[in-house]
Amino acid sequence: MTLPDQSAVAAHLAAFESELAQAKSARDAQSVRDRYLGRKNSVVASWMQLIASAPADQKKNIGRYANELKQAVEARWAQHQESAKFLDVPAGAVDVTLPGRVPLLGHRHPLTVVRDELEEIFTRMGFTVVEGPEAEDEWHCFDALNMPAEHPARDMQDTLYLATPLKGESGESGRPDDLRTLLRTHTSSMQIRYMQAHEPPIRIVAPGRVYRRDNLDLTHSPAFSQIEALVVGEGISLADLKGTLLAFARQMFSPKARVRFRPSFFPYTEPSAEIDLSCWQCDGAGCAMCKKTGWIEMGGCGMVHPAVFEAVGYDPERYTGFAWGIGIERVAILRYQVEDIRLFYENDLRFLEQFPY
Template sequence: MKAKLDQIKERALQQIAGSDTTEKLNEIRVAILGKKGELTNVLKSMKEVPPEERPQVGQWVNETRQEIERVLEEARMKTERALRDARMKSEVIDVTLPAKKAEIGHRHPNTIALEEIERIFVGMGYEVVEGPDVETDYYNFEALNIPADHPAKDEQDTFYVTENILLRTQTSGTQVHEMEKGRLPIRMIAPGRVFRADEVDATHSPSFHQVEGLVIDKHITFADLKGTLAEFARELFGEETKVKFRPHHFPFTEPSAEMDVSCFKCGGKGCRFCKGSGWIEILGCGMVHPHVLEMSGIDPDAYTGFAFGVGLERIALLKYEIDDMRLLYENDIRFLKQF
C-alpha cells in the first residue's frame, strides 16, 4: 500500500513539475485528488484494508495528499506569478501619450485679479460689498464733492439715462452708500462695473471695472493709507515691490495721491513695460474729504478715513501682460484658456 501511495505521489510530482499552466495543474488535481481521482480511489478502497492497519494507511494517504496539495499550491502560485509577470510585461504603456483631462473651464483674467485683491483685503479685515451699476447723480457725483457744473463731471464723460440717473463712472458711490448705513468703523472694498464714454480701442473701453476701498475709523491717518496700500502692492506684485505716492487731485479726497509701484518686470531699472521710468501707476487714493464725511452723516471732527480706487483691467493687463483691452470682452476661448 505504501508503495502504491509513493508511486502515486512520485507520478503526481513529476506531472506537476512538467505543468506550466493553471489548467494543467487543475487537471492533475482532479485526476489525483478529485472525486474520482487516484488518491480518492485509494481511500475508497480502505474497506479492503484490514481494520488494524487502517489508521496507518489513513495517515499515509493524508500525508501523501498533503504533500501533493502543497506542491500543487506551490506550482500554482509559481505559474500565476509567471502569468502575471508575463501579462504585466505585455501591458507596458507609453507614458508619454497625451493625458486625458477632465476639461475644466477657466476664470476670466479680470476675475482672477479681483479674487487676488479680495483675498488680500479680506485678510486685512475688509468686507466685500457692491453698489448699483445704474446710479443717481447724487451718489456718483454730488455726495462725492462733485457738485453740478463741476468740471470733473465733464472729464469723466458720463453716460446719462435721465438728467438724474446715469451709469456710474466710478465705484466711489459705494463709499457713500456704505457710510450712510451708519455702521462704524468701516473697512470695505467694493468691486464693480463702471462706464465712461470712451471709444473702444487697445487701451480704452466704455465699460470696465474698478475696486473701491474705504476705511473710516477714529484716528485714521495718511500714514495708515500708505501702509495699507504698500502692503497691498507687496501682496499683489511680490515682496520686493516698492511704492511711491505722488500728490494728485480727486474732489472727494484731501490730501489725494496716486500710487506707483516699482516695475515688477524690470524691478525698477526701467524697461519697455514701464516706459523706462521704473514705475507703474496703479491707483488713486486719499484721505476722505471732510465734506464728504459730513454729507454722509459722519462727524468729520470725530472720524477720519481713507479711500482708494483701483482699475481692475489695468491690474489684469499689467499682471498678465495682456496687450489689448479688447481681448477682455471678446471671449475668444483661446484667450480665456490661457488663464
C-alpha cells in the first residue's frame, strides 16, 4: 500500500463528498460516514494502522495526514447533519416557514374601542346605554337644559344650524311639528329625551357624536364624540357622583386613580364641577402627559339643575340627580398617545390597523 500523502487526503475528501451527496437516506449517509471515520475498517482507521509498520521518518507524516482527513471529513459531516434536518424530509412536505394564508380580519376604530370599553364599565355598574338623534331642536338642546334664548352657548358661533329643518322621528316627541334645526352641541340633549320618556329612578349613559362650529386642527374638531351619564333618584348626592366617577376611573385608567372636582359653571347643573383624575402614568407625581400637574382634565359634571327637572315635569323636591359628560376622543388621545386628533377621522389603515379587532 502506498503511503498517504496530501493528494490522497484531497482525493478521499472528494470521494466522501460525492458519496454523501448520493446517499438516499439517513442510513446511507451514516454508512458513508462510517466508511471514512469508523473505528474499524474505515479509511482513517486504516491509515492509523499504517503508522506502526511505516518507516520511522514517515510515522509523523502519516499521523498528520490521517488527522487532516479525519478533521475535514468530520467538519463536512457536521455540515451535512445540520442541513439534513431540512433536506431529509418526507415526500410532499411543505416549507412550514413560508407565510400562511391569514384570513382577512378588520379592525375596530379606536373611538369604538374606547366607547365599547366605557359602555362595558357602565353596564357593569347598572347603567343602561341609550342613543339619541344628532340633529336636534333648540328646546332639547338648549331651553330644557336651562339655556334660555339669550344664553351665550346658543350663539351662532358655537352651534351649527341647518339651512332647512329635518323631520324628527315619528311620534318620538308627540308633536306634529317636531323639526330639528341644529346639530346637537352635546349629548346632554339625550338627558331630556330620556327623562321625558321615563320615570325615575334613571341610570343611563348616552354615547354619541356632537358638533361644534370649530375649525379642524391638531387639537380641535368640528365633530367629535361624547359619553353622557345621568342618574336620577331620591337622595342622589354629589358624593354619589364622586363615588361613581371614582369607580369608573379605577376600572378605566388605574386602580389607584383619584378624583378631584374643581367647581365650574354649566347652566344645566348646580353645583357644577370640572372632573380631574389623578394622572395614571405618574400617579400624580407630574409627567409629560399631565403637563407636570399630576391631574388630567376629563370633562364636566354636576348635580342636575332643578330647572332641568322642571322642564321635563319631574318634581325637583323629590328627585335629585347627577350628570356628566366626557369626550371619547379625549380618552383615546390620552390612552393611545395620539398627538393629532385628525388621525381619528383620516382613517389611514396604517393607523387603524394598530387597534384590536
